[in-house]
Amino acid sequence: MNRYKELMARRNEIMKKAVRLDYDSYEFKAIGFDYERMMADTGYGLEEVRRIQAASGVGGTPLKELRNITALARKFAKPGCGARIFIKDEALNDSGSFKARRAALSCYHAKRLGYPGVITATSGNYGAAVASQAAKLGLKCIVVQECYDSKGIGQPEIIEKARACEAYGAEVVQLSVGPELFYTFLLLLEETGYFNASLYTPYAIQGIETLGWEIVHDSLRVAGKLPKAVVVTNAGGGNLTGTARGLRIATDEKIEVIAASVNLAGLHMASDIDFNRKSFTTGHTGFGMPFMTNPDRSDVPRSAARPLRYMDRYVTVNQGEVFFVTEMLASLEGIERGPAGNTSLAAAFALAQEYSQDDMIVVQETEYTGAGKHHQAQLAFAKTMGIDVRFGDPEEEIPGKSIVLPDSAGKIRAREYDLDRARRSLIRNATQRADFLTADDLDFLAAEVNRDREYVQEVLREINKKWEEN
Amino acid sequence: MIRKGAWVRIRKTVLNPEERAENIPEETRKVPLFLWTKGYLLEDAEIGSEVKIKTPTGRIEAGTLLEENPAFRHDYGPFVPEILKIREIVREELAGDE
Numbered sequence: 001m002n003r004y005k006e007l008m009a010r011r012n013e014i015m016k017k018a019v020r021l022d023y024d025s026y027e028f029k030a031i032g033f034d035y036e037r038m039m040a041d042t043g044y045g046l047e048e049v050r051r052i053q054a055a056s057g058v059g060g061t062p063l064k065e066l067r068n069i070t071a072l073a074r075k076f077a078k079p080g081c082g083a084r085i086f087i088k089d090e091a092l093n094d095s096g097s098f099k100a101r102r103a104a105l106s107c108y109h110a111k112r113l114g115y116p117g118v119i120t121a122t123s124g125n126y127g128a129a130v131a132s133q134a135a136k137l138g139l140k141c142i143v144v145q146e147c148y149d150s151k152g153i154g155q156p157e158i159i160e161k162a163r164a165c166e167a168y169g170a171e172v173v174q175l176s177v178g179p180e181l182f183y184t185f186l187l188l189l190e191e192t193g194y195f196n197a198s199l200y201t202p203y204a205i206q207g208i209e210t211l212g213w214e215i216v217h218d219s220l221r222v223a224g225k226l227p228k229a230v231v232v233t234n235a236g237g238g239n240l241t242g243t244a245r246g247l248r249i250a251t252d253e254k255i256e257v258i259a260a261s262v263n264l265a266g267l268h269m270a271s272d273i274d275f276n277r278k279s280f281t282t283g284h285t286g287f288g289m290p291f292m293t294n295p296d297r298s299d300v301p302r303s304a305a306r307p308l309r310y311m312d313r314y315v316t317v318n319q320g321e322v323f324f325v326t327e328m329l330a331s332l333e334g335i336e337r338g339p340a341g342n343t344s345l346a347a348a349f350a351l352a353q354e355y356s357q358d359d360m361i362v363v364q365e366t367e368y369t370g371a372g373k374h375h376q377a378q379l380a381f382a383k384t385m386g387i388d389v390r391f392g393d394p395e396e397e398i399p400g401k402s403i404v405l406p407d408s409a410g411k412i413r414a415r416e417y418d419l420d421r422a423r424r425s426l427i428r429n430a431t432q433r434a435d436f437l438t439a440d441d442l443d444f445l446a447a448e449v450n451r452d453r454e455y456v457q458e459v460l461r462e463i464n465k466k467w468e469e470n
Numbered sequence: 471m472i473r474k475g476a477w478v479r480i481r482k483t484v485l486n487p488e489e490r491a492e493n494i495p496e497e498t499r500k501v502p503l504f505l506w507t508k509g510y511l512l513e514d515a516e517i518g519s520e521v522k523i524k525t526p527t528g529r530i531e532a533g534t535l536l537e538e539n540p541a542f543r544h545d546y547g548p549f550v551p552e553i554l555k556i557r558e559i560v561r562e563e564l565a566g567d568e
Contacts, residue, residue, distance in 0.1 A: 002488075002489050003489065004485060004489050004490070004491065068564060071564060072560060072563060072564045075563060075564070075566065117527060140526075140527040140528070141527070142527055147506075148504070148506070150498075150501035150502070150504065152481075152504075152506075154544075156544050156547070159542070159544040160544055163542045163544070166508075169526060170526065171507065171508075171509075171525045171526040171527045171529070172507065172508070173505060173506075173507045174505065174506040174507065175484070175503060175504065175505050175506075176501070176502075176503055176504040176505075177498055178490065178491070178494060178498050178503050179491055179494060180484070180485055180490060180491050180503050183484070183485070183503075184484055184503075184505060191529065192527065192529065268495050270494045270495055270498055271495045271497055271498055272495070272497045272498040272501055273495075273497050274495075323556075324556055327553055327556040327557060327560070328556070328560045331556075331557045331560060331561065332560055332561070332564060371542075371544050371545050371546055372544035372545070372546075374546055375550075375553065376546045376547065376549070376550050376553060377544070377545065377546045377547045379547075379550045379552065379553070380546065380547025380548050380549075380550050381547055383548075383550070384547070384548075389550075389552060390552075391552070391555065405552055405555075405556060407559065408559065408563065409559065409560055409563050410563075
């Protein structure tokens, strides 16, 4: 057995020390686990999370109406259509993104348990968020990033995120492309004994519940009504899960939760070549799809991010469309923000045209921008990598080969992904190693895909799985 | 010669090609997994030699010495005129008399 396999075999033991959460105690029957009990057992209620976040420069971000963008969307909508578009300006959290909400509770918890430091594996804004919160609490911090291809060519936005982590005093460990990042991550956890500030612990998800809660209360205050839909950029599923849970805590009224990802179909996430042929390193389908249908592929035994439980729709947008709306946000609204966070805005621009002018929809995040992490920087980098950047119909964009900027705002589309495919895929993945399922397992699966028991039975019949009747 | 105590950047090989995970694309499996990090140099050394550093968390890490006082060189890249055109499109479409 090589050193890679040897370490991976000890992953659960290392992880247990690094999160101090007994995941086994939530397991039941063949495949089920008690998700809600795991969430409740953190002991943090929403009010306490709000207090912790308020004390650390997080939360209470403004909900802004995008009047010009709404007016532009209405130009392309049927008469009477075109919902008012609002944006939750999460870039104004300390460290510049909604990820600060996840980091605030994770770091607070690590400090409370007496860990000397925190480690997180992320190439996203979460690194800077953890580094920032660790700095406030006097915790040491290591951020592990996938950043370069094997030739040492880095993704500009990830390099910028590394700079931000260093600015908050963190140690940044950068790696070339490959899922064995997890190997280095485990080695570091073992060596340091730090807390695994994973994106997928219950703390990291509860930290986002305040965002959903604020959207409800901000909407009532600013617009006097609840939004018809909240559009969420989706990657690992935590943003969507936490936001949806927060909406439900705040109101019993139905608010549609719509996921949006950048379409990177055809690019392999573990490819040394494809790595620098994409212009989005997060918020894309390369994370969004696999994490939705197999949430426990994360860096903890059971992920607290379970987006299919909460998702009403899933739409994709193309890279060119997101760059286009990023410029639109700057030049029409005077709000300059990072492109990846505008994935949900691109989708919302198209989705708003489906709703009445009396309705409101909320784009629930923005992220900070700067050198490297900017549509100018990323389009320039794409050109350097030989990507064909041109104007035309975004439908023609081929990820890794072209970026097609719409030649009219009217060509921005939100493309529907069939969630039924995702639900079936989750059930297949979850039951892969089980020969026989109990009634409790069926209820677990029903909750996992937000459908009834009959739906689950129908899928199980198709894949020849047996279950006990009761 | 870079002096002991200087702030430096190193690179090390974490996994050789034959040690890499199965089920990853061939182009990834045929190259090593590299790691880059920064810290204070523990002994005087030349660029390209094997060194040890102390990282900001106090860990000792070993690798090949790459550079002293590593700079952040990322920027906004060569100007992208397409952005000017996006600006024109959205402004004209918003002002347009429909």
